[in-house]
Amino acid sequence: MSFTQPKENKILEEALVRQFQGGDLEAYDKIAEIYQKKIYGLSFNLTRNQMDAQDVTQEVLLTLFRKIHTFQGKSAFSSWVYRITLNASYMKLRSKKKEPNVSIDELMPSYNGAGFQQEKIQDWSENTESLLFTNETRDVINKAIELLPEKEKVVFLLRDVEGLSTEKAGEILDLTVPAVKSRLHRARLFLRKKLSSYFEEFSSRKVEE
Amino acid sequence: MICCKECLDLLYDYIEGSLDQETTDSLEEHFQECPPCISFMKTYKSTTTICRDTLNQVDVPDAVREALLKVLKENKEHPGEN
Structure with a gap:
């Protein structure tokens, strides 16, 4: 179910x-x-x-x-x-010793004064298929999730992993719908950035071969 | 025309399909002019998919399942002892 x-x-x-x-x-x-x-x-x-x-x-x-x-x-x-x-x-x-979280703000996209992209964006979305279930990829994904701050992580797990609606996640966490959306968006941006480094490196490895 | 930063702010609702037609049109107009934002949108969507597929692989190990069954059975027979 x-x-x-x-x-x-x-x-x-x-x-x-x-x-x-x-x-x-x-x-x-x-x-x-x-x-x-x-x-x-x-x-x-x-x-x-x-x-x-x-x-x-x-x-x-x-x-x-x-x-x-x-x-x-x-x-x-x-x-x-x-x-x-x-x-x-x-x-x-x-009850466990907590590792310090990475600042999520440092990993948000950056723009120039006119609001245009500053970093080079590669499209790795087509290259994930063959990598998806390798141990290396799994480790990278798990590590990235682990680094997410708790507030964003729980929203990501309920909404994107478990597939709950925004309203239901809000009900469980006692958050408004805009708050759920904002945390989820930040979580996705953080994870995208983390995964980008890995998949971009993989694409360049492939080109070199 | 909207800039990349505005495009990012609209991305969530665009993927949900909850933007009004006018905003959708201006966002898509931006995409036509801005390949990096298309790449960004595609990888943003991919991030959710690959994380979900990976994290949903968690299954209850057989040993854990058996241990849980045992505890639940004991609890039903002697409630309050666990």
Whole structure:
């Protein structure tokens, strides 16, 4: 099931939540099955650590079990699950020594006084196919995501990786739609810049060969 | 005509398809005159795609899945002990 839930899935899920709130443990198993991969994926992408992602997933699934009676259905059930997942992941991150983030502003595009591009822009968008699943490319992408400041990273993960709508990401993070858009745009610009160095270098390597 | 900086500010909404026709037209007019901005737009779009494809490969390892099942089963039998 994807995050952009088709209507039937949403109805099925709401029914499962109601059944579980009424004491049906099989409904809980189904909810845990539906959400396990999503919780693990999001927490792994935030913490970049398998043990942490496992701990977070366990904690979130147990919280769902214990706190289901506190879920009142004011927002979507999935939003509630994501919020719990994000909080648990942040707890893990805070307990660790933090590497200083790179300043995102330094990597924003620069323009001359008249508002025109100052840097040379190469189009590497056609060259990514053959590189996409190599270990080297994966490492470069993971490293770039890791360097994103937390505020931008979480928006990027919810919106572009998990495929949630801007409105839903805003609901989960308690941000306005313009704030979600602005952080997402900055995240994409930062990542584009980071990936450009790699793909441009790869293109020049190819020319030399 | 709009400049590159304005083009960048409009990029997000352009890709979402949420710009009005007039703004879309002036942006596309800019693209015709400015190949670097076309490259920028294409690589901006590619960034999302390749990051999504890479990060979505995360799967729950079998060992983790089994460990979770065990904990959830114990929790159901003896709630509150984990």
